[in-house]
Amino acid sequence: MSIDERYVEGLYARDAVLERVKEGIASHGMPSISIADGYGRLLTMLVRMSGASKLLEIGALGGYSGICLARGLGDGGQLLSLELLPAYAEVAKAHLTEAGLGDKVSYMTGDAKESLNRLKQEGRTFDFFFIDADKEGYPVYLQYALELAEPGALIVADNILLRGRTTDEAKQGPAVLAVRAFNEGIATDNRLESTILPGYDGLAIARVKG
Ligand code: DHB
Ligand code: MG
Numbered sequence: 001m002s003i004d005e006r007y008v009e010g011l012y013a014r015d016a017v018l019e020r021v022k023e024g025i026a027s028h029g030m031p032s033i034s035i036a037d038g039y040g041r042l043l044t045m046l047v048r049m050s051g052a053s054k055l056l057e058i059g060a061l062g063g064y065s066g067i068c069l070a071r072g073l074g075d076g077g078q079l080l081s082l083e084l085l086p087a088y089a090e091v092a093k094a095h096l097t098e099a100g101l102g103d104k105v106s107y108m109t110g111d112a113k114e115s116l117n118r119l120k121q122e123g124r125t126f127d128f129f130f131i132d133a134d135k136e137g138y139p140v141y142l143q144y145a146l147e148l149a150e151p152g153a154l155i156v157a158d159n160i161l162l163r164g165r166t167t168d169e170a171k172q173g174p175a176v177l178a179v180r181a182f183n184e185g186i187a188t189d190n191r192l193e194s195t196i197l198p199g200y201d202g203l204a205i206a207r208v209k210g
Helices: 003-010 016-027 037-050 064-071 086-098 112-121 135-148 174-188
Strands: 054-058 078-083 105-109 126-131 149-158 192-197 203-208
Touching: 003 037, 016 064, 016 086, 037 064, 037 126, 037 149, 037 203, 054 064, 054 112, 054 135, 064 078, 064 086, 064 126, 078 086, 078 112, 086 105, 112 135, 126 135, 135 149, 135 174, 149 174, 174 192, 174 203
Parallel strands: 054 078, 054 126, 078 105, 126 149
Antiparallel strands: 149 203, 192 203
8 A cells, every 4th residue: 555545544444344354354265355445435435426226246255345335225226246256255245244234235156257148148237337356357347347237337447557567568468468458448438438546456437328
């Protein structure tokens, strides 16, 4: 975290629920790569401000961002979270349940691309997407989000900067190339209006026009 990010985080009261989730993630041997606290607060605000009620998350990990998303939902709003590993989805579900949000979330496990294809076949639509899964998949996840989006839907994605790798020309691996392509799509696709926040590890925020 930068000095400025640390300063800003220091202004906020500790969030016992989210601290407990981070401990739970570590205690299950899962990677400590949940979204930054400041972006978690932003997710809650974006859901609440947009009035979104049909949320799709790609990449649950241990439920940290799921809690932030579900906190912004009004009555009847639902979060569907796609997670590769059933064991991670179990941990995430337990954490949302502990947070009193278990009735607002459901999980689909396995390859997110297969789940997304199934959702498309079923004609499902969503008004908020949060992408935070394998980085190689980001361009495909963006295309699915555009296909599943209702007019005005928000598409938010974590790790736009890949801890410096995105801007390091020497880095040409598949994840870096995919995130660069994703970022260019966010910035230039005529179907979107967008911005990219370079704080923490970078966050893309796009709105599907219409
Ligand atoms: C890392 C961080 C993330 O937020 C993520 O989704 C994947 C990887 C990382 O720091 O390696
Ligand atoms: Mg992430």
